[in-house]
Amino acid sequence: MLKLSRYVLYDILRNKIVIAYTLFLLLVSFSMFRMEDNSSKAQLSLLTIVLIVLPLVSLVFTTIHYYNSYEFIELMLSQPLSRTKILLSEYAGVCLSLLSAFWIGVGVPVLLFSADATGFALLFTGSALTIVFTSIAFYTSVRSKDKARGIGFALLLWFYFALIYDGLVLLTLYAFSDYPMEKFTLLLSALNPIDLGRIFIMLKMDISVLMGYTGALYKDFFGSGTGVLFTTGIMLLWALIPLWLALRSFRRKDM
Amino acid sequence: MIRIEEISKKFRRLQALDHISVRFTEGQVVALIGPNGSGKTTLIKSVLGMVRPDSGRIFVKDQPVSGDPSYREHIGYMPQIGRYPDNMKVGQLFDMMQKIRNREHTDTDLLYKFNIPAIYEKPMRTLSGGTRQKVSAALAFLFDPSILILDEPTAGLDPLSTEILKEKIQKEKKKNKLILITSHVLSDLEELTTHIMYLQDGKLQFFKDFETLQEETGELRLSKAIARVMQGFEPASEWIDELFDVHPKGKQQDKKK
Numbered sequence: 001m002l003k004l005s006r007y008v009l010y011d012i013l014r015n016k017i018v019i020a021y022t023l024f025l026l027l028v029s030f031s032m033f034r035m036e037d038n039s040s041k042a043q044l045s046l047l048t049i050v051l052i053v054l055p056l057v058s059l060v061f062t063t064i065h066y067y068n069s070y071e072f073i074e075l076m077l078s079q080p081l082s083r084t085k086i087l088l089s090e091y092a093g094v095c096l097s098l099l100s101a102f103w104i105g106v107g108v109p110v111l112l113f114s115a116d117a118t119g120f121a122l123l124f125t126g127s128a129l130t131i132v133f134t135s136i137a138f139y140t141s142v143r144s145k146d147k148a149r150g151i152g153f154a155l156l157l158w159f160y161f162a163l164i165y166d167g168l169v170l171l172t173l174y175a176f177s178d179y180p181m182e183k184f185t186l187l188l189s190a191l192n193p194i195d196l197g198r199i200f201i202m203l204k205m206d207i208s209v210l211m212g213y214t215g216a217l218y219k220d221f222f223g224s225g226t227g228v229l230f231t232t233g234i235m236l237l238w239a240l241i242p243l244w245l246a247l248r249s250f251r252r253k254d255m
Numbered sequence: 256m257i258r259i260e261e262i263s264k265k266f267r268r269l270q271a272l273d274h275i276s277v278r279f280t281e282g283q284v285v286a287l288i289g290p291n292g293s294g295k296t297t298l299i300k301s302v303l304g305m306v307r308p309d310s311g312r313i314f315v316k317d318q319p320v321s322g323d324p325s326y327r328e329h330i331g332y333m334p335q336i337g338r339y340p341d342n343m344k345v346g347q348l349f350d351m352m353q354k355i356r357n358r359e360h361t362d363t364d365l366l367y368k369f370n371i372p373a374i375y376e377k378p379m380r381t382l383s384g385g386t387r388q389k390v391s392a393a394l395a396f397l398f399d400p401s402i403l404i405l406d407e408p409t410a411g412l413d414p415l416s417t418e419i420l421k422e423k424i425q426k427e428k429k430k431n432k433l434i435l436i437t438s439h440v441l442s443d444l445e446e447l448t449t450h451i452m453y454l455q456d457g458k459l460q461f462f463k464d465f466e467t468l469q470e471e472t473g474e475l476r477l478s479k480a481i482a483r484v485m486q487g488f489e490p491a492s493e494w495i496d497e498l499f500d501v502h503p504k505g506k507q508q509d510k511k512k
Contacts (some may be wrong), residue, residue, distance in 0.1 A: 055311060
């Protein structure tokens with residue numbers, strides 16, 4: 001499998017979009033740390049970028065890459081290779097290249113300017129989000145044969161996870177404000193990897209005091225070892241389930 | 256070598272393949288012909304395991320296509336459109352294939368005749384359509400496979416390269432290989448084919464060897480012979496007329512009969 005991933009990786013690392021993405025992240029990170037004298041403020045601004053831009057780029061780039069590699073995947077299918085192997089190699093190639101863009105673009109500045117717990121939480125969340133959204137994009141692009149529909153669906157998913165979901169959560173919380181919702185909001189956070197990542201980092205930043213009783217509960221939960229395990233576990237599920245679904249439908253698919 | 260048993264495939268409403276059974280053995284050069292959308296590519300893709308038939312079974316060297324992918328070691332495939340990763344270099348592509356197959360390049364004949372080592376350092380995206388077609392052809396023959404499947408091999412190639420490719424096919428034919436070719440350019444197939452398989456609307460209309468066809472129709476040339484047979488088929492005749500430019504008078508007389 002690694003044989004194939006290596007060449008996919010070679011190809012993507014020389015891709016102009018990935019290079020531009022790396023430079024963009026690098027520029028943003030450096031300017032954040034340069035402009036703010038307080039490094040935790042810079043981390044907060046960087047967090048916003050990570051939570052919005054990373055999922056978007058992962059979804060759109062993966063989708064476009066999949067459709068552009070369609071004929072190449074066909075050629076691989078004519079070789080003595082199993083379908084699972086082919087899709088996993090493509091996945092590994094895309095995932096590793098997006099991750100290396102993130103590590104160079106955000107990882108290096110964070111390690112240089114603020115290598116503390118929050119910084120590492122930021123790197124963990126960013127890597128997890130990249131992997132999760134690459135998986136999701138693979139699933140949606142394997143499912144739809146039409147390129148335009150695939151990209152449209154990827155954008156729709158991004159809107160849902162980055163914007164609409166928060167609105168829905170607020171609406172629910174408002175509607176049931178008479179009931180104790182603290183435990184329930186914990187569950188809600190698990191249903192959106194972006195939210196989960198945000199809470200995970202925020203609580204490392206000591207701003208949870210501003211969030212009242214819920215914040216205290218969160219701090220209690222996410223601050224502990226269980227919280228870290230919980231976050232890692234949920235992120236892993238978010239990465240593995242779409243990937244498994246993608247493999248399942250790729251094995252049955254007609255090319 | 257390839258045994259196809261009663262395969263059917265439906266894409267939404269379109270019946271792409273309709274209960275097709277056929278047997279190909281070594282030494283045959285089979286020309287797969289039929290109008291656009293008649294199921295030629297679907298048939299080829301089914302043999303390669305890219306399309307999963309709704310019913311029926313396919314065996315390649317007695318190995319079922321639906322199982323272990325190792326049967327594809329025996330197949331060299333040249334696709335209709337060859338597109339490769341944009342930034343991959345030509346040399347890397349050949350390297351990768353060698354690693355995938357875990358074998359040395361055994362048949363570098365076309366590789367050198369098309370002068371591909373000269374462009375090893377070029378990225379794939381800079382190649383013209385014809386050059387990419389040459390790369391595809393060289394890849395198909397690279398591991399000396401006993402079955403060759405060529406989908407529109409001469410489309411986009413210049414006359415000189417077409418000649419080189421035809422010579423190569425001729426040479427492989429003598430090695431007692433099974434070669435499947437689809438093409439719209441019947442004159443290209445003329446000197447190569449031993450058998451003709453005609454598909455229409457997903458149905459197998461006939462599978463005959465060239466000599467029988469020549470005898471039956473009294474025509475020596477492939478295009479004429481097929482045109483003659485097809486005049487019997489009403490739905491096909493329009494396409495055939497267009498393709499071979501059969502004299503309209505002939506058709507009218509036929510109808511009067």
